[in-house]
Amino acid sequence: MDLDKMHAWPIALGQQAMEEQEPLEYHESTTASLAERCASFASEWGSDKVASITEPSLLFKDPEAHPLVLAMMVLDRYGPEALEWAPEVLRVTMMRDNLQVSGASFAKIMAVQVILSSPSPWRQWNVFHWMARALAGLPPNFVFLEQPELGHLFVCADVMAICDPKRQTTVEVDKFVAAALRHEGHVWAPESLAFATRALEEPQLECSTCQALFEDNNDQKCISCGATTLHKVPYHYAALRDECIALWKPRRALPLERTVDGLPESAAGNLVYDVALHWDHAQRVRKQLLAQMRGLAK
Numbered sequence: 001m002d003l004d005k006m007h008a009w010p011i012a013l014g015q016q017a018m019e020e021q022e023p024l025e026y027h028e029s030t031t032a033s034l035a036e037r038c039a040s041f042a043s044e045w046g047s048d049k050v051a052s053i054t055e056p057s058l059l060f061k062d063p064e065a066h067p068l069v070l071a072m073m074v075l076d077r078y079g080p081e082a083l084e085w086a087p088e089v090l091r092v093t094m095m096r097d098n099l100q101v102s103g104a105s106f107a108k109i110m111a112v113q114v115i116l117s118s119p120s121p122w123r124q125w126n127v128f129h130w131m132a133r134a135l136a137g138l139p140p141n142f143v144f145l146e147q148p149e150l151g152h153l154f155v156c157a158d159v160m161a162i163c164d165p166k167r168q169t170t171v172e173v174d175k176f177v178a179a180a181l182r183h184e185g186h187v188w189a190p191e192s193l194a195f196a197t198r199a200l201e202e203p204q205l206e207c208s209t210c211q212a213l214f215e216d217n218n219d220q221k222c223i224s225c226g227a228t229t230l231h232k233v234p235y236h237y238a239a240l241r242d243e244c245i246a247l248w249k250p251r252r253a254l255p256l257e258r259t260v261d262g263l264p265e266s267a268a269g270n271l272v273y274d275v276a277l278h279w280d281h282a283q284r285v286r287k288q289l290l291a292q293m294r295g296l297a298k
Contacts, residue, residue, distance in 0.1 A: 034068070034163075060099055060105050066285065067112050114127070122167050123172065125175070150275070174196045190248065203216035243266075251276070260276050
């Protein structure tokens with residue numbers, strides 16, 4: 001990993017991810033409890049046909065290594081205090097112990113360190129974005145915004161849900177994910193990103209008296225004139241959304257080839273095709289978690 005990029009991690013952690021001191025419930029938990037959550041998630045998404053890895057020690061250089069498995073290996077070796085180590089300390093310590101870690105794997109470990117130590121990925125859109133890139137093994141850009149890929153958002157949401165299934169994202173993060181979906185032309189948020197549905201659809205109320213339009217927060221009176229003659233404005237892309245969902249639901253658990261087979265040449269078919277490609281990436285990552293968990297259990 002580039003030295004300048006490694007130095008950027010503590011800057012980001014100090015100024016953004018670690019600025020909120022509220023700890024997650026499991027901050028003092030053991031590797032075993034994290035492993036249990038991973039195993040539960042992997043069993044839900046995985047397959048018995050997935051082969052286990054043969055040499056866990058090679059994962060630190062494997063581009064397909066799952067972020068949570070790498071983090072568990074670090075926690076198992078150095079204990080929970082490793083969550084608070086600066087990137088330079090962890091990197092030098094691992095080198096001292098003859099652990100060869102690729103730049104991609106180190107980025108994944110740093111991302112999990114942030115997710116396990118801070119609520120900021122759930123609260124700040126830029127931290128969420130950094131985590132999405134880092135969990136994919138890509139160096140986060142702490143200066144410029146880089147368009148996130150839908151598959152990376154799926155994986156980031158998966159990892160965050162494993163680490164803290166009860167914590168909710170803020171409107172700020174929801175709007176970022178909604179903007180990423182809109183950028184790709186999507187009109188609905190698939191399962192892992194369903195938390196962004198409200199931000200994507202932007203439900204509104206219209207006042208029949210003064211024709212004011214405003215966000216639907218279950219208001220009983222118009223925020224402009226005070227009238228009670230309010231009605232909900234239908235989602236502009238409701239028909240297209242419903243068509244996409246109807247195409248997607250019976251296909252979501254199928255292999256990619258069968259998922260895209262028979263999709264209509266329509267706007268909904270094209271959108272589902274794009275989701276299927278990114279969903280396939282997320283499915284592969286889920287299966288990697290299962291295989292690598294089995295390898296660690298040997």
